[in-house]
Amino acid sequence: MKRLFLGIALLAFAGTAIAAEAPAKPAANPLKDEMWHLNAAFKGLIDSLVLQTPGDIAGPFEEVLKAKAKTDAALEKGEIWLPKNNDRKDEFRKMDEESHGQIEDLIKNSKKGDMKGVQELTHKLFDGCVRCHNTFRR
Numbered sequence: 001m002k003r004l005f006l007g008i009a010l011l012a013f014a015g016t017a018i019a020a021e022a023p024a025k026p027a028a029n030p031l032k033d034e035m036w037h038l039n040a041a042f043k044g045l046i047d048s049l050v051l052q053t054p055g056d057i058a059g060p061f062e063e064v065l066k067a068k069a070k071t072d073a074a075l076e077k078g079e080i081w082l083p084k085n086n087d088r089k090d091e092f093r094k095m096d097e098e099s100h101g102q103i104e105d106l107i108k109n110s111k112k113g114d115m116k117g118v119q120e121l122t123h124k125l126f127d128g129c130v131r132c133h134n135t136f137r138r
């Protein structure tokens, strides 16, 4: 009986570990949903940089912007709860707007085939993931 319980606990633990590594599907929370789109778009972006395929970049990031619009609406209604420093919403909003601008520039540059510009924005976006997560994600 004890062993069965341990087995179930281990399975549950393995399940959360996998979920934390790669969210499998869009979540109900609009911010998590946006992050799921952003995560997929960003990974595709790395491939596009390495393989020099600018045409693959814009589509997934346009989906991110659609998801972001839903997050912004929820943020305005006070429906977003940040796992860490939830009282620093203004700072969150600023970082969020900054990454929004970078995504718009990224889409423009990719459509022009300006891969140098794409690369610079990739670095900026990546810094943004880490910076914002350090402050607002537990």
Ligand code: HEC
Pocket (backbone or CB within 6 Å): 023, 027, 029, 031, 032, 035, 036, 038, 039, 042, 081, 082, 083, 092, 095, 096, 099, 125, 126, 128, 129, 130, 132, 133, 136, 137, 138
């Ligand atoms: C403006 C802030 C901000 C930026 C920029 C940001 N994130 Fe996030 N991200 C968050 C917050 C806050 C959470 C935690 C959401 C929660 O647990 O409710 C999160 C969660 C996530 C998650 C986990 C989602 C889940 O289902 O638990 C992934 C994956 C993720 N972000 C990827 C990225 C990537 C990749 C980038 C950069 C390209 C990025 N994020 C940029 C704020 C940000």
